[in-house]
Amino acid sequence: MISVRQLGYYVAIVEAGSFSEAAERLHIAQSALSRQIKLLEEEVGVALLARTTRQVEMTAAGRAFHGDAVRMLAGLGEMASRARQAERGVQGSVALLHSSSVPLGRALLAPLRRHLSRRSGVSLSISTASSEQQAQDIQDGRADLGLARAPVLRQLPDVLTEVLYEEALVLAVPPGHPLATRREVPLHALRGERFVSLPHPHRGGLSYRVVELCRQAGFFPEAAQAVSRKATLLRLVELGFGVALVPADMAADARADVRLVALAECDARTQVLLHVHRSPTPQARQVADALRAACAEPREE
Structure with a gap:
């Protein structure tokens, strides 16, 4: 099953342009990041990234997947935001x-x-x-x-x-x-x-x-x-x-x-x-x- 973490990792790699830069931004080991992307590609059933020695590029499937991943992560963020706001409203607290x-x-x-x-x-x-x-x-x-x-x-x-x-x-x-x-x-x-x-x-x-x-x-x-x-x-x-x-x-x-x-x-x-x-x-x-x-x-x- 595809996890939210894997989606976030994939989007981070695309934005960074390389596994090493993304791993540094995410504060995780590059080997762990590569392993998660490999599991993601196995779950999806297609290659999402074309790897070279210096950078990575999205495949045609990867570009389609990236757009959906970004929208899904944004939707999840909005859901969490609304939940946190609702909780503060119930508790009567204000964060300044x-x-x-x-x-x-x-x-x-x-x-x-x-x-x-x-x-x-x-x-x-x-x-x-x-x-x-x-x-x-x-x-x-x-x-x-x-x-x-x-x-x-x-x-x-x-x-x-x-x-x-x-x-x-x-x-x-x-x-x-x-x-x-x-x-x-x-x-x-x-x-x-x-x-x-x-x-x-x-x-x-x-x-x-x-x-x-x-x-x-x-x-x-x-x-x-x-x-x-x-x-x-x-x-x-x-x-x-x-x-x-x-x-x-x-x-x-x-x-x-x-x-x-x-x-x-x-x-x-x-x-x-x-x-x-x-x-x-x-x-x-x-x-x-x-x-x-x-x-x-x-x-x-």
């Missing part, structure tokens, strides 16, 4: 994800606390995840809501994304830095500075926005000797590794001893996005509405 660059400070936690105090049967689970991972988890039914930094580079069919609020970016520099005493600085003055955060090649978010602004100012940010994906970013600035452009909210919650300087450009701002499933549970919809209401109020900067 947030980027590490969107700190859950008083402005966001206070309205959530008020909302939950009026609904004793609802619980909230909070975790961190990258902007793109949030959308994928919501698409797959593992989460309900996400708070992310724009831009998000990949849109998913079952995930709606809206701007929740926007805020100014500020320059974080170590004590004693020549720019530390300035009231504000233009972005072009940061040419040649070492930045402790650079963008991930396949993710959007805060660092991607920073690069956009630097490019508008005529340069690409240079990497410091030590860089961070946010968690220790301000600590690296404090210790003199380099500088960073950070949201005002993130800077306000920082414990590191850094100097914050305003940017001269009025468009040096960043947006916080709300991810929500196209068909949310009632509990998730209510939490999303509480966040929208809180963020509709004027924000202090």
Whole structure:
């Protein structure tokens, strides 16, 4: 009997173009992967892949089988997603994800606390995840809501994304830095500075926005000797590794001893996005509405 695992293995090999690459992505031994595909072909009764020394290609039968396998796996994923959503709806739980660059400070936690105090049967689970991972988890039914930094580079069919609020970016520099005493600085003055955060090649978010602004100012940010994906970013600035452009909210919650300087450009701002499933549970919809209401109020900067 054909197993779901074998279907997944077959699709992974086709996408990777080789057994070795697919085995690495799947974190299994290449010999085990080859054995499963051989069993799959024996069950189907035809050769699905034409093997060469460097790569694999689908046979005519393999191409027809691949299309059906992809559709079947997608259908199974949708079934699991709906089941997980239904379970959370019955239990009255909401899974909220947030980027590490969107700190859950008083402005966001206070309205959530008020909302939950009026609904004793609802619980909230909070975790961190990258902007793109949030959308994928919501698409797959593992989460309900996400708070992310724009831009998000990949849109998913079952995930709606809206701007929740926007805020100014500020320059974080170590004590004693020549720019530390300035009231504000233009972005072009940061040419040649070492930045402790650079963008991930396949993710959007805060660092991607920073690069956009630097490019508008005529340069690409240079990497410091030590860089961070946010968690220790301000600590690296404090210790003199380099500088960073950070949201005002993130800077306000920082414990590191850094100097914050305003940017001269009025468009040096960043947006916080709300991810929500196209068909949310009632509990998730209510939490999303509480966040929208809180963020509709004027924000202090």
